[in-house]
Amino acid sequence: GDSVTQMEGPVTLSEEAFLTINCTYTATGYPSLFWYVQYPGEGLQLLLKATKADDKGSNKGFEATYRKETTSFHLEKGSVQVSDSAVYFCALIPGNRDDKIIFGKGTRLHILP
Amino acid sequence: DSGVTQTPKHLITATGQRVTLRCSPRSGDLSVYWYQQSLDQGLQFLIQYYNGEERAKGNILERFSAQQFPDLHSELNLSSLELGDSALYFCASSLQGATDTQYFGPGTRLTVL
Numbered sequence: 001g002d003s004v005t006q007m008e009g010p011v012t013l014s015e016e017a018f019l020t021i022n023c024t025y026t027a028t029g030y031p032s033l034f035w036y037v038q039y040p041g042e043g044l045q046l047l048l049k050a051t052k053a054d055d056k057g058s059n060k061g062f063e064a065t066y067r068k069e070t071t072s073f074h075l076e077k078g079s080v081q082v083s084d085s086a087v088y089f090c091a092l093i094p095g096n097r098d099d100k101i102i103f104g105k106g107t108r109l110h111i112l113p
Numbered sequence: 114d115s116g117v118t119q120t121p122k123h124l125i126t127a128t129g130q131r132v133t134l135r136c137s138p139r140s141g142d143l144s145v146y147w148y149q150q151s152l153d154q155g156l157q158f159l160i161q162y163y164n165g166e167e168r169a170k171g172n173i174l175e176r177f178s179a180q181q182f183p184d185l186h187s188e189l190n191l192s193s194l195e196l197g198d199s200a201l202y203f204c205a206s207s208l209q210g211a212t213d214t215q216y217f218g219p220g221t222r223l224t225v226l
Contacts, residue, residue, distance in 0.1 A: 032212050043115065043203050043217030044156075051212065089156060093211050100169050101146075101211050103156040 002027045006090045006104035013080055014112050021075040021088055021107050023064075029095030033057075033066050033073040036089040038106070044089065047075075085111045116140065117218035119204050125224045131192040134221045138185055138206030144168070145187040146207070146215060147179055151200035161211065162187055169211070191223070199225045 006023040013019060025031065032051045036044040048057030053068035062077045073090060090104040116139035126132055138145050147159040149172075158171035162181035173179075176194075181187045191198060201220045207213040 043117075043205075043219050044215075045115070045217065046214045049214075100161075100171050101158050101215075103158070105155045 002031070002092065002094050002102050004090050004092055004102055004104035006088075006107055008105070009087075009108040010110055011107060012110045012112065015082055016079045017111075019075070019077040019080045019084075019109070021090075021109070023073045023075065023090035023104060025071050025073065025090075025092050027071075027092055027094055030068075031092040031095045033064070034091040034093075034101075035062070035064055035073070035075050036091060036103075038087045038089065040086070047088070080109075080111050082111045082113050085109055115216040115218060117204060117206050117216050119202075119218035119221050121221060122219070123222050123224075125226065126194060127226055128194055128196060130194050130225075131190065132194065132223065134189040134191070134202055134204075134223075136187045136189070136204030136206075136218060138187070138204075139216050142206035142208055142216070143185065144207045144209060144211070144213070145181055145185070146205040146211070147173075147187070147189050148203040148205065149200045150203060150220075154200075156203075159189070163210070194225045196225050199223055 034049045035047040037047045048059045050057040050066035056065045087106045118137045143164045150156045159173040161169040179189045203220045205215040205217045207215045
C-alpha cells in the first residue's frame, strides 16, 4: 500500500547549518506530496507542497523537489535558525482520487544557538 | 491562529466512558478531517467529511464515529474508551478536497485513566 518513510530523529544542528530531512514514498499513480511542520504545543501547519513530478515546493527558506525517479521529496534549508526547531512530517495523498492523507512518523529537529 | 477551533482543549476520563470532541472549521471551508496523534502510532488520519457527507475513511475504530452538521462544524465521538485511546486529536479543515491546504486546530488532548 501507499506509505511514507522519513529519517528518524531527533536531528540536532547548530544555527546556520545546512538541513536535509530525507523522505521517500511508495504510491500507486501520481501522488501529491507535502511537508508539514508542528511547533511545540501547536497543530500542524502546511510548510510546502508539490503536486507533480519535478515540481519544487518552497516556503520560509525551505525547499523540496518531487523526484519521481527516486520516489523522494527531501526537505532542505540552507541556513537553519533556532526558531526552526519543530517536528517535520512528510505526507502524501495518493493520485487515485483517494483523499486519504498518509503521514510519515515525523522528524524532530533541534537547533542549537 | 489557523481559524480552526477545537473544544475542549483537555479531557480526562475513565475507561469505558464516551466523549465528544468538537471542531469548527475555518469560515468557507467545506471539508473537515480528524486525526489522532500518539507516541506509538504517530499521526493517523481517521476520517474526512465534505459538506456533511463522509468522503474518506482512514484508520478509524468502530468504537469511534463522526459527523458534520449543516453549519459545517464536526463532532468526533469516542466510546468504550480504552487506555490506548489516550492521544492528541486534531481537526483540520480545507476549502474543498485533501489536496487543498489543510488548516489544523490546536488539538484536544484526551487522557483515559
